[in-house]
Structures are given as C-alpha cells and as structure tokens.
Amino acid sequence: MDNATIAAIATPPGAGGIGVVRLSGDEAAAIAGRVFRLARTGRAPRLGPNASHRLFYGRVVDPEGGAAVDEALLAWMAAPRTYTREDTVEFSCHGGPVPVRETLRVVLAAGARAAEPGEFTLRAFLNGRLDLTQAEAVLNVVGARTAEGLRLAVADLAGDLGRRLGPARDALVGLLAFFDAAADFPDDEIPTFDVVAGLAEAEGALADVVVGSKAGMLFREGAQVALIGRPNVGKSSLLNALLRTERAIVTPIAGTTRDVVAETIALGGVPVTLLDTAGIAETDDPVELLGVERSRRALIAAAAAVFVLDGSVAPGPNDLAVARALVERTLDGGSPPVVIAVNKADLPDRADQSSALAVLPRSPVVSVSCRTGDGLTDLERALSALLGADVAQPALITARQHAALDRALAHVRDAALARAAGYPIDLLATDVRAALRAVGSVTGEAVDEAVLTEIFSRFCIGK
Numbered sequence: 001m002d003n004a005t006i007a008a009i010a011t012p013p014g015a016g017g018i019g020v021v022r023l024s025g026d027e028a029a030a031i032a033g034r035v036f037r038l039a040r041t042g043r044a045p046r047l048g049p050n051a052s053h054r055l056f057y058g059r060v061v062d063p064e065g066g067a068a069v070d071e072a073l074l075a076w077m078a079a080p081r082t083y084t085r086e087d088t089v090e091f092s093c094h095g096g097p098v099p100v101r102e103t104l105r106v107v108l109a110a111g112a113r114a115a116e117p118g119e120f121t122l123r124a125f126l127n128g129r130l131d132l133t134q135a136e137a138v139l140n141v142v143g144a145r146t147a148e149g150l151r152l153a154v155a156d157l158a159g160d161l162g163r164r165l166g167p168a169r170d171a172l173v174g175l176l177a178f179f180d181a182a183a184d185f186p187d188d189e190i191p192t193f194d195v196v197a198g199l200a201e202a203e204g205a206l207a208d209v210v211v212g213s214k215a216g217m218l219f220r221e222g223a224q225v226a227l228i229g230r231p232n233v234g235k236s237s238l239l240n241a242l243l244r245t246e247r248a249i250v251t252p253i254a255g256t257t258r259d260v261v262a263e264t265i266a267l268g269g270v271p272v273t274l275l276d277t278a279g280i281a282e283t284d285d286p287v288e289l290l291g292v293e294r295s296r297r298a299l300i301a302a303a304a305a306v307f308v309l310d311g312s313v314a315p316g317p318n319d320l321a322v323a324r325a326l327v328e329r330t331l332d333g334g335s336p337p338v339v340i341a342v343n344k345a346d347l348p349d350r351a352d353q354s355s356a357l358a359v360l361p362r363s364p365v366v367s368v369s370c371r372t373g374d375g376l377t378d379l380e381r382a383l384s385a386l387l388g389a390d391v392a393q394p395a396l397i398t399a400r401q402h403a404a405l406d407r408a409l410a411h412v413r414d415a416a417l418a419r420a421a422g423y424p425i426d427l428l429a430t431d432v433r434a435a436l437r438a439v440g441s442v443t444g445e446a447v448d449e450a451v452l453t454e455i456f457s458r459f460c461i462g463k
Contacts, residue, residue: 005031006119007112009100010462016095021103022462023112024120028087029076034063034110035103036074036091045074047089052078060091060103063110070099084120085127118459122452125444132444132455133161133401139459140220140396148269149219152396161209161395162443168205168408169443171198172436179429195428199416202435206409212395213402214388220396222264222271223387228326229308230318234343237370238308239263239276242380268384275302304337304386306379307360311342311367312349315356323359338363339382345369400455401442408438 005025011018023031029047038045038058045056054076060069073092082088091107093099108114116122125135137156144150178193227235243263261276307326309319326338338360342353346369357365364382368375384390397405415431440446 004113005111006115006123007031007104007107008115008120008462009104010090011095011100013097015097018092019095019097019100019103021091021093021100021107022115022120023089023107024082024084024086024115024123025112026087027111028089031107031110031112032074032076032089035060035069035106036072037061039071045076047076047078049078051076052081060093060106062106069102069106070094072103080127083129084123085129086123115461116456117461118456118463121459121463122456125452131159131162132447133165133442134159135444136398136401136455137161137396138463142460142463143220145222145271146219146266146269148266149271149396151269152216152219152394156396161397164209164393164395165205165439165443168202168412169436169439171202171205172412172432172439174198175202175432176429176436179425179432182425195419195425196416199412199419203409203412203416206405206412206439208393209395209397210402210405210409212391212393213397213405215391215394216396218270218387218389219394222273223303224273224275225267225383225387226275226277226302226305227308228277228305228322230316230322233308233310233319234370235308236261236276238306238341238343238368239274241368241370241373241376242274267380267387268389270384270387270389272383272387304339304383306383307338307340307363309340309342309353309356310351311344311353312347312351314351315353319356320359323356327359337386339379339386340365341375341379342367343370345374346372397442400451404438404441408435411435411438 003026005023005027007021007023010020010022032047033044036045036056036058037043038056040058045051045058056074056076058072058074060072061067062069070093072094075090075092077088077090079085079087091103093103104114121130121135121138124130125132130138134157137153140153141150141157144153174193175195175198178195178198227238229235239261243265262273263276264271264273266272305326307323309315315323340357340360340363342365345367357363364386366375366379366382368379411431411434415428415435418428418431437446441451
C-alpha cells in the first residue's frame with residue numbers, strides 16, 4: 001500500500017438526496033483546504049486535531065479559477081478515530097451524478113489519487129482498525145439480503161467470527177509452544193501440557209464454525225425452492241399465500257401457469273426464491289410441454305422442493321407420477337429434498353393421501369390452507385429445517401474462509417490421530433503449525449498480498 005491520499009465516490013450512482021465523496025490519507029486536510037470554502041467567510045476551513053469530528057458548511061470550488069462546483073457539508077475526522085485510522089474528509093454534496101463527479105474531479109486535481117476497489121477497507125485492515133474477518137464482513141453487510149443476514153454480518157463486523165476462532169487459535173499456539181520447547185530443550189524440565197485436550201479444544205472450535213457455514217451460506221446467497229405438482233393442485237395459490245400478496249394468476253382452469261414464476265421471500269431470515277412451476281403432466285399441447293420441461297429444469301436447479309397435493313381428492317396418476325419423478329431424481333443425485341404440502345386443509349372433506357405419501361416416506365408432511373393461511377408457518381419451519389437454516393450458530397463465512405478452516409480442521413484431526421498412534425511430537429507439530437497457518441489466513445495473521453488483492457477486488461470503489 002502506498003501513502004497517497006485516496007478519494008472516491010462512496011454512494012451509489014444515480015440521483016438521490018446526497019452524494020458522498022470520501023478522502024483518506026495524510027494530505028486529506030490540505031486537499032480539502034484547496035477545494036472548499038466556508039459559506040460565512042469564503043476562506044478554507046482550519047482542519048486540525050482540535051477541530052476533529054465536526055461539520056463545515058460551504059462550497060466545493062475548482063482550484064483552477066475558484067468557480068463553485070456545489071454547495072456541500074464537509075465532515076472532518078482526524079486520525080486515528082476514523083474508519084481507516086487515517087485523516088479523513090467526506091463531502092456531502094447534492095445527490096445527482098454530476099455534482100459528485102465534479103467534486104471528485106476537483107479533489108483528484110488537488111492532489112488525491114483515485115481509490116481502488118475496497119481500498120478504504122484494505123487500509124482499515126492494514127492499519128489495525130479491523131482484522132481480516134471483520135474486513136470481509138463489510139462485504140456481507142453491504143450485500144445483506146435479509147434482516148437476519150444483516151444481523152449476522154454486523155456481528156462479524158464487530159468481531160464475532162474472530163472471537164469464535166479465538167479458542168482454536170489459542171489452543172494451537174499453546175500446543176505449538178509446547179512442541180517447540182520440547183524439541184529445542186529436550187534436556188530441560190518442560191511444564192506438562194495436555195496435548196489431547198488442546199487438540200480437542202481446537203477441533204471443537206473449528207468444527208463449530210464449519211458446521212455453521214452451510215447455514216451462513218444460505219443467509220448470504222439464498223436458495224431456490226420449487227413448488228411442484230400436477231396441474232391445478234394449488235401451487236400458484238400457495239405461492240400467493242407465502243408471499244402474502246396476489247402475485248400469480250389463479251383460476252380453476254388446469255394449466256393456467258405456463259412458465260416458471262419466481263419471487264423472493266425471507267424464510268427464517270434466508271432469502272428464498274420461490275419457483276411457481278407449470279403443472280407436471282402428460283400433455284399433447286406444445287406450449288404446455290414447454291412449461292413442463294421448464295418445471296423439470298427448475299426442480300433440478302432448486303435447493304429444495306414443495307410437493308403440493310390437493311387434500312380434497314385422492315392422489316391421481318399425475319400426482320403419483322410427480323412423486324416418482326422426485327424419487328428418481330433423488331436417486332440419481334439431481335433432485336433436492338422435499339416437503340409435502342397437503343393443500344385445502346380448511347375443507348371438511350379430506351381424502352386419503354397415503355398412496356402419494358408412501359412414495360416419499362421420509363419427507364415431512366404439512367397440512368396447509370392457502371385460503372385461510374393455516375399451516376403456512378409450519379411449512380416455512382419445515383422448509384427452513386430442510387435447507388439447513390435452523391443451525392444454532394450460523395457462520396457467515398466466504399468460500400475462501402471455508403476452505404481454509406476445512407484445511408485447519410483436517411490438520412488438527414490428523415494430529416489427533418498421530419497422537420493416538422504414538423507418533424513423536426515433532427510430527428504432530430507439522431500438522432499443528434499448518435492448522436495455525438490456515439486459521440491465520442482467515443484472521444489475517446498469515447495472509448499474502450495476492451490473497452488480499454483477491455479479497456478486496458470484490459469490494460465496490462469507495463468502500
């Protein structure tokens with residue numbers, strides 16, 4: 001990282017109430033003095049440590065000639081009490097694209113360098129303001145798709161993931177210190193250390209995060225759930241009921257839905273895209289055939305499926321064909337897990353559904369009424385469990401972090417097996433050292449420049 005003062009637009013493009021141009025670096029105050037004039041005096045503001053964390057009202061001006069660019073508020077924050085731990089200036093301009101672009105132009109002309117993607121957060125990491133788990137959590141905060149996903153990301157931004165990895169790191173450091181001391185001073189009396197307990201503590205802490213990573217991925221990336229069944233069984237009605245709005249057209253005519261309709265809801269905090277599919281049945285209609293084929297493709301792509309049955313009539317050949325198709329695709333590895341929703345629970349006459357349920361004996365069954373809403377909460381709960389979102393402690397980790405923690409866990413388990421087999425401690429130390437290095441690549445204690453470049457290149461410019 002160079003020592004240049006960097007600048008970027010920190011708000012999304014387009015029109016809005018305000019637009020923010022951010023500067024960070026040793027020359028932030030000097031550059032601000034060249035391009036900002038106080039409204040009351042027409043002079044540059046005095047920006048020093050004693051005036052830190054204050055707002056100044058005035059005009060952004062072009063240093064070449066002094067022409068006004070925009071009215072703005074200047075926020076001055078002196079190091080180290082800033083996001084980057086560097087001197088920071090933020091101009092709050094009018095929110096159109098031209099005012100912020102022009103403000104950035106004059107700031108760059110006054111001596112700043114255009115920031116790279118994620119460079120403000122990279123500086124926060126390199127200056128010790130954030131560890132690497134917190135820095136990567138920033139991206140999860142920005143990209144959160146549900147309130148629960150945001151809550152998890154904010155917890156990691158506050159250091160939750162680093163704290164969860166702390167016991168594993170401390171145990172590995174303690175083990176390595178003991179192994180190194182025993183190897184370096186074999187004739188001295190070394191304090192005893194419970195190697196088995198240390199390895200068990202490291203394994204438990206790592207396994208806890210890895211187990212929670214599947215749910216964390218769901219909160220971050222979401223999942224697709226296909227509503228599957230024969231024509232006119234109530235799939236579109238169920239979509240509307242889950243959305244709590246009339247999104248899909250519902251008629252008594254079979255085959256009303258000819259294409260896949262996709263809508264997203266928050267299901268237990270997970271962003272879930274519901275796919276209302278065309279009814280699967282034998283047909284000679286070429287348009288319906290296209291719809292059936294798209295339904296089959298949607299089922300293959302989905303993380304889970306809701307198999308909808310009409311509870312007022314006994315399952316017919318088309319119902320059983322859909323159930324068998326779900327089983328066949330489960331066997332060949334192409335089908336998602338299934339929840340069975342028996343619709344029309346509000347009707348007094350209920351038909352025996354056992355012939356269809358027997359085809360999918362391990363699938364949870366929920367009775368629902370799309371008309372009254374009864375059973376919808378139970379269906380949502382069953383889907384959350386099926387997707388794996390009901391883990392007690394989800395871990396909102398990235399694919400890179402997951403791979404590193406998998407490596408760490410494998411090394412710890414190899415060390416435990418070696419200990420049980422009576423191998424010498426220098427062989428155990430090799431695995432423990434590798435595990436500590438893998439954990440350090442997550443927390444930032446053992447990470448190279450190429451990895452940092454890859455991580456922060458995914459950030460937007462200005463963050």
